[in-house]
Amino acid sequence: MNPDLKLWLIPILPLAGAAVNGFFGKRSSRQAVSVVGLFFSGAAFAWALGVAFRFSSLDLPYQEYLAHWIRSGSFSADFAFYLDQLSLVMLLVVTAVGFLIHIYSVGYMWDDPGYYRFFSYLNLFMFFMLTLVLANNYLLMFIGWEGVGLASYLLIGFWFTKDSAASAGKKAFIVNRIGDFGFLIGLFLLIQHFGSLTFSQVFEQVKPMSAETAGAGLLTAIGILLMVGACGKSAQIPLYIWLPDAMEGPTPVSALIHAATMVTAGVYMVSRSHVIFERAPGALTVVAVIGTLTAFFAATIGITQTDIKKVLAYSTVSQLGYMFMACGVGAFSAGIFHLMTHAFFKGLLFLAAGSVIHAVGGEQDMRQMGGLRTKLPWTFWTMTAGTLAIAGIPGLAGFFSKDAILWRAYQASWAYWLAGVVTAFITSFYMFRLWFLTFFGEYRGAAATADHGSHAAPGAHGGHGHGGIHESPRVMVIPLAILAILSVIGGYVGVPGSLGGNNRFDHFLGPVFRATLPAESGQTQMGEKGATEQTTEGTEPKEEASKELMFTGISVAAAFLGLGLAWLLYYRSPDLPARIAHGIAGLYGVVSHKYYVDEIYAAVVVRPLVNGSTSILWQGVDRKVIDDTVNRAADGARHVSDEVRHMQSGNLRSYAGWIAAGAAVLVAYMVWLGVAR
Amino acid sequence: MVPLSYYLVLSGILFACGVTGFLIKRNIITIFMSIELMLNGVNLSFVAFAAHWHQLAGQVFVFFVMVVAAAEAAVGLAIIIAVYRTRETLNVDQVNLLKL
């Protein structure tokens, strides 16, 4: 019998924090606000840890019923929570990173007038994210799903006086809505065929089903629809466009929501539904392809960006692409593994970037930076760690997770692997480009003092008047440090066998993913074969291991190649990039304009919609067709009325004429009747 | 012996003449006379039918019609005078303030 973990407390605590800050924050001091914000998020983290400690003693999956939510006929969806290894991992990542970023924000947002608002939003986000993670049915998950969307809407548009920020928030919400549309349809299909949205019930009914022939079938449809939802939330092609704009939000937000946690919700959802996907190879292929493409394209865009946060944004998109690639080839555990490590190092990178921006007074253009190495030692070193990690330099978190994905990708198809490796190369290139541009060379920006307080983050530290570029306060540095450590050592929970580890992370998630394989998933499921092999480390034939090692080597080489290239272009001869860009101006232009995707969407979707609705529907149908028809009918009546009036010529003899005529007709009719009878 | 229908036709002709007068005459008084003509026509058929049915009721009816005609004449001519007072005309075509 399971103990009562009171899981519901974990989401509720941040909600309480949000409520307290939202209602009373305006009138209370910054200290109080920070205390409240930190306490509640911290409490959630603590509770999560507590759960983690008692985890081994639970028989899984652990479910917890709180209350009815919707009951309609036979269908029902309740407030109920679901805990297994997968959700535990997510739980810890979210609460931990979330808590750290709360701390960081205290320093970053200290001087912002909307301080209390910020923390209330942040807590609100935590609430929804945790609901999403802990839900035991799709509908509850959908609450979190939409809720985090709301939170990100609010936080992106946090500085709402900036039009770009407001638009970005709206864009994010709407694009997410497009994804949710697919998600909803998927849910309807589930309801229609399984009569329930509760994970356990749905999966129980799905398990006996056999893998569908690729391309067709119910599960495939469901899978693809769910993937549409994931695309929206996790910024995959074609719905990734909102994420870069989302960088309008304060940097901690970018770190927490648009790097570490929310955007990974899609990955989580897909792996949560792995039972369905495993039986829908068609859907899996879609996932894999989308992931791969996104990874590659986003990376290429990343090269050309000059805004430090934009670079990170595109790199996030591309990393998410990796995760989906993993899911797509059935390597869910690898995907989750990368999700975790990515949460660490990308969160770190964003925070560090934030610290840089903070230091140089809100400047985000890398071309205006440089030589900050000495001025911001902490930031520099932590960011280095992050960069190395994401670039996949051996020994760091990113290396292991990415490697695991690539290996499994190869097992599925060499195409995925190739794309993955190239992306890895590009990734390390643009990351080191960022690194070099920011910290090396000499400072290219105007005197930072000049634009103190004038930048978008209203006076991130305008309060204490001092010139020059300076290291961030300790409250911001500490989270950096912790995350740096995590992104260094975080990978060691999943050292693959080939490197003499035994993939503990994979084992931990084993019961979730491996217990549910379809009956005959033989050769159709390359990835799954790999998975089964991995479980039996010892028995793994040597050449497999060596092959895996070789591939690892290739990806490492790719990483270093990227590093080298970046060193060449942005450290040794900084004038080269301009000439190259000039050389391939056309391509460069296209890429640096993000392939004009936004413009294309605007031209193809938005403008026609607005103009069409205005001129055709509103002015056309409403005014011209419907209203005019009615009015014309009324006018017609009035005309007839006028005719009738003119019977009343006012002339007595005419009246007599009418009467006589009427009488004549009447007499004629009656006489005719009389005769006819 | 004269067929009943002769009388009826005669009365019909008179009635029709009355109607025609109402339609074509312009002078109000003449129009009023045409009404009287119509009544006379009716009276004739009453009397004729009375003879046909041996029912004196018909003749009594004629008597009443005459009384009514007298009354109408009194009122009608009074009205005509009133109209003339306000409009200085007896042409019915010019008495058309009220219209549409």
Add this chain to the structure above:
Amino acid sequence: MTMLLAQMQAIPQSADYVRILPELVLSIFGILVMVLEPLVDEEKSQKTLGMIAFTGTAAALISTWYMAQSPGLAFSNSVRVDSFSVFFTFLVIAIAAVVILSSFEYMAVQRIRAGEYYALILFSVVGMALMASAIELVMIFIGLEISSISTYILAGFRRHEAASSESSLKYFLLGSFATAFFLYGVALMFGATGSTNIDIISQKLQSGPAQVLVYAAMAMMFVGLGFKVAIAPFHIWTPDVYEGAPAPVVGFMSTAPKAAAFAVLLRVVFAINAPGRFWFLWVAAALSMTLGNVGALVQSNVKRLLAYSSIAHAGYLLVAFAMTTPENFGTGISAAMFYTAAYAAMNVGAFAVVSHFANAGERYVTLEDYEGLGRSSPLLAATLTIFLLSLIGIPMTGGFFAKFYVFSAALRANLVWLTLIGVVNSAIGAYYYLRIIVVMYMRESRKEVPVSPIPLGLALALGISILATLYLGILPNRVLQVAQHSAQDLLPDLTSAPASTAQTPHQQPISRP
């Protein structure tokens, strides 16, 4: 010898006089008014004479109750007192009473000699009461003439107004024109049946197949009666006459003579069971509804607008006549009777308001004048609104149930199309009534329109009309039951005509001595 016997029997007994008691009372009071008129001085004349006239109507109402106690034939079969005739007698007298009440102050404002006015109203009511109870065509004719002639005079009462005298003239000439037709019809009917007594006529018609002469006679009579009740195509006179006549008179003549004429029409149509009437009635009903409503849409003079609306209402009412099978006659008749009552209630009320608002010389009768009335005189506006809503046919007002009974009767007779026409028409009609409400409440008055405070008499009149309207709208039961009962009284003539003559042996054709 037989003739002498007949004459002996024909000498009226007291019962006969009881059966025309209301008429007698009214005539007496009318004469009284005339006699007193020179004695009272001009200023007070309106009030005093008005009070006398009102007392007269009140007394007449009471005597109606007496009369109702002794149903039966009177004056050698020229009148029959049954609940049908009682209903209409009561109705017309009540209408007269209300109109008199509402005329007090109008007379004063228009500075019209009141004596003849009230006397004429009373006399015309005598005529109408007789029309309601007469079963002898001669009697009907006389009654018709009395009511018509007095209404001609009333219409021209503001004789210094060109409009008033013109409307009087038009009404008079066309009226007599139509009367001539009616008379000709009577003559032909007499020729066809040899009698002028409705009972005997219907008896004759039931006995054998009607000859062509009867059809012709019916056609002519329909022309006359159709003119009196103003149904298309004989409605043509209505707008002009109503526009020109004094407002209270319009209120009177758009309800009372119509009610009486409808009573006659009911007798002719149902008691005689006139042959070959169906399509005439159908078309006339549809035509009247449509022409009336459509014509009213663009009117700007309230009196004229209400005139058109009265045409439309005559049309609705006529729908109830288009019953073909005897088992539906009952519902049709009762529906029609209810409608007359309801229409009388609301229309008299509406015209009372109009006449009060019209002011000296009837200066304010256009829609523009009504702008902002809701603000300048909320009570008056609210009252008028109630009547207009009833005319639209909003539930809980008499107008609704009136339409309701008529249309459900029609539906029961499977006149689906006629019902649809009527229903759609009532929707169109809503528009112009609504226009009045709109200008009263939603427009700000652009010119200065004086609104004198509501005098007691008018208040009383309005109160009565509102009560009647709402009563018929909320508890229509009683009235409807009475109507149904009267319908039963009216109908047996189809079957028990012999009985009705059996009790009057002296009504045999008089043979040559």
Add this chain to the structure above:
Amino acid sequence: MISIHLILFLAFGAVAVAGAVNLLVQRHPINSALSLIAVMAALAGEYLLLGAEFVAAVQVIVYAGAIMVLFVFVIMLLNAGVEEQTKGSRVAILFGVPGMLLGSLLLAWVVLKHSGTGEVAVGALPGAPNVIGGLLFHEFLLPFEITSILILVAIMGAVVLASKPTVAGGGPARKVQD
């Protein structure tokens, strides 16, 4: 063979119709009035042929006498001149007259065909005054009495409408209202 009765009928009838037509064609009301009197006289003859002596008498006295005199009097009073042929109403000509013709033709046809083939002899139904009087005072007592009301109304109406404006006389006389 043509009986004297028929000849008389035709003679009177001819006079009547001629008078009626003359009434229509005459432009001056006085002539119309005179021709109407002629019609009435002729009709009185017809009544006599039918035996309705009383009616014939009344026809001459009341109708041709009283009423027509009243007409003539009014014509004189208002010294109505020759009526001018104004174009007032197309309807009356376009619908009214044809309608009238149609209707009357139909009626004529009806009476000719369907009024029974009864023939009436000279003085078919003698309506002597005493008989009529008897009827009036018994069967038709009520109508007879009520006609008094009618007369009363008529007198009153004449008084009200035709009398010159009295002290109380109406508001501002507005000849033409908008």
Add this chain to the structure above:
Amino acid sequence: MNIDHLSPYILTLVTFVPLAGALLLMLLPRRDRDIRIFSLVITLLTFGLSLHLPVYLHRAQAGFQFEIDKPWISSPNIHYHMGVDGISLWLVVLTTFLSPLCVLISWKSVHDRVKEFFILLLILETALIGVFTSLDLFLFYFFWEATLIPMALLIGVFGHERKVYAAVKFFMYTMIASVFMLAAILWLYARTHSFDFVVIRDAIAQHQVANFPAAAPWLFLGFFIAFAVKVPLFPFHTWLPDAHVEAPTAGSVLLAGVLLKMGTYGMLRFNLGLFPEQSRGNAPWIMALALVGIIYGALVAMVQPNMKKLIAYSSVSHLGFVVLGIFSFTQSGLNGAMFVMLAHGVSTGGLFMLAGVLHERRHTYEIAEFGGLASPMPVYAASYLFIVLASVGLPLLNGFVGEFLVLSGAFQAKPIYGILAATGVIWSACYLLWMFQRVFYGKVTNPRNDSVADLLGFEKAAIWPCAIAALVMGVAPIMWLAAIDPAVQAALTPFAQVLSKVVSQ
């Protein structure tokens, strides 16, 4: 007081207390403040009374409760028959809930002819409640028509620039349409000699109505047109924007909040109740119209320059969901439809009040006039956002539950309809958030917006209840659904039979 003793009369009380209040109000002297307070008290009292219904409703049992059935007019056979079930009950409560808020929101905004205004408001409330409580067709028709006049007057007397046009348009549209319903009712009466809904329904169900099959399609249409115009369904919707733009705030609130629901309620109660077969037969094109309404309304709303028009068109879209749900003939479809009605009533009511608040300050609804309002009036902005999110259909707020159920119902009935309708989820986000951005975000460009006052006390008192209700309905919809579900089940039973018949043929 013994509650069971009260139960038979509670509906009468709830229905006529406002009317009584109106009559008393007529006698009150023209002291505006007293009048306002008095009408507030009356409406609150009504609300309190109406709470009796959900509290003492026997949730488990379907069918009508709190019934009262007294003969009123013997011929025609009209009964004073009232009763509610899980469907109408909530609409009654919705009405009584919104009315006090209307009084509050008009507290300052109405300063001319205050007395008339509140009299009309109270009369309107009675009429609205009556529509939902009456089970006698005649009574129903009476209340149905009775809503017209006060509403038209509210629009025409207290409205804005083109008020008269709007009022007349509103009146004529609904009047002409409802006339067909009257004809249908008359036909039914002529055949069954009863106005009683239950009696007629059973008579039809047992095929005791003479030549019903021939007439049924027309009768169905007769009812349907009246309701469709009221809803308003797609081609008949053009009166709504005009009416809303011109109406005073309270008018708009009741118009959108309750009046439109009369149409959908009518479809649910009468079209489905009396003509199951015809309903099923006509469902395809009706659902298609509803679908068009959803998307069309949303698209047109998106491009409206006028805030109130935008909300009006959004109502067209939302009501489309309701109709779609009703004619999906699925349990969740109907549940959802009911829930959307309630949710839309609350959130759109709130939106209109908020718009009214703005109109109070700036005397315009033109979105272009505003911008950056979030800075001068944060509380207002927050409340506005909350309501907007509610009507966007954010989970845990009232909008979501209904839409979700409707969509899943429609999806089960006809997947393609469900899918197309689901795009509404996107559109609503588009137009509402865009509008919100244009009004509240960015810098204050128009100097006149610098100093607009934030929400006042009575405005908070009027708007926040809506927000709270939205939250509660979103978190605990079960409280409503528990009552709705059995009623809907009962409403759907004939369709099971129809279906079986169709199958058997």
